[in-house]
Amino acid sequence: MTLACLGTGKMGTALLQGITARQLCPASSIFVSDAIPAAVAAAAASVPGIHAAASNLEAARAAGVVLLCVKPAGIVPLIETLQALPESRLLISIAAGVTLAAMEKAAGHHRVIRVMPNTPALIGMGAAAYACGSAATAEDAATVERILGAVGTVTRVAEPLLDAVTGVSGSGPAYVYTFIEALADGGVAEGLPKDQALRLAAQTVAGAAALVLQTGQHPAVLRDQVTSPGGTTIAALATLEAKGFRSACIEAVRTAARRARELG
Numbered sequence: 001m002t003l004a005c006l007g008t009g010k011m012g013t014a015l016l017q018g019i020t021a022r023q024l025c026p027a028s029s030i031f032v033s034d035a036i037p038a039a040v041a042a043a044a045a046s047v048p049g050i051h052a053a054a055s056n057l058e059a060a061r062a063a064g065v066v067l068l069c070v071k072p073a074g075i076v077p078l079i080e081t082l083q084a085l086p087e088s089r090l091l092i093s094i095a096a097g098v099t100l101a102a103m104e105k106a107a108g109h110h111r112v113i114r115v116m117p118n119t120p121a122l123i124g125m126g127a128a129a130y131a132c133g134s135a136a137t138a139e140d141a142a143t144v145e146r147i148l149g150a151v152g153t154v155t156r157v158a159e160p161l162l163d164a165v166t167g168v169s170g171s172g173p174a175y176v177y178t179f180i181e182a183l184a185d186g187g188v189a190e191g192l193p194k195d196q197a198l199r200l201a202a203q204t205v206a207g208a209a210a211l212v213l214q215t216g217q218h219p220a221v222l223r224d225q226v227t228s229p230g231g232t233t234i235a236a237l238a239t240l241e242a243k244g245f246r247s248a249c250i251e252a253v254r255t256a257a258r259r260a261r262e263l264g
């Protein structure tokens, strides 16, 4: 596979680090470009061996698969410039909100795939979903799965469900940070030093999530295992129910999904 990455900011660089660490393709087969020369230099320093191209077109010309890692507003104009390339490329956009229809209109003869990643991809713990454009092949889908699989988990959905994905995993890290902070604040209110409370809270979230993923057990089953009759946990859970914790989470996801639909 030869790969171009147009836009070497946080997400673009994280993807390249995952791709080279997993040896999906050698660094020498990767071509990068960015509007900011310093961003290209930083990417080249953190992923040794990749080629810094002088322009987006030069990078895309050298590759069969093109990652579009610029901000959403820049995606369609960027794709339009790629029409100058005569042979069909696979264009993979990670931009929030830019629809397959908008991309296909700009892409001409190129194939497009739309991805919703999340920031834990920066440390190889991402949760991503993707939807394929009408011209994308099964091989294209396999390619995107290999690329995203290098920085976390990946699942395919129908495009309308990408808004739900945005609500759950795209925006989800921010809800979890809020929960971690609130959990720690509770500990501080009960006398724990702030740094200890934060470490305990963050590790509790990481450990509980790992248990769900590794055991495959339903969260309700795991919750029942730590909820003894008349104990501390059921008292806390009753408070969460009374304060509307669960419905607040559900509504938060639905509000984010609605907002994603508006932006799209």
Ligand SMILES: NC(=O)c1ccc[n+]([C@@H]2O[C@H](COP(=O)([O-])OP(=O)(O)OC[C@H]3O[C@@H](n4cnc5c(N)ncnc54)[C@H](OP(=O)(O)O)[C@@H]3O)[C@@H](O)[C@H]2O)c1
Pocket (backbone or CB within 6 Å): 006, 007, 008, 009, 010, 011, 012, 033, 034, 035, 036, 039, 056, 069, 070, 071, 072, 074, 078, 094, 095, 096, 116, 117, 118, 119, 170
């Ligand atoms: N970070 C996240 O949490 C996250 C999560 C999900 C999806 N995404 C998506 O990932 C994409 C990139 O996000 P990011 O956080 O990596 O952004 P970022 O750090 O700002 O990186 C984007 C880079 O692309 C450059 N750029 C802009 N227009 C360009 C063009 N036409 N050609 C080449 N380079 C160009 C930017 O330069 P300028 O600064 O000059 O514009 C910047 O250096 C966005 O579309 C975002 O929606 C990000």
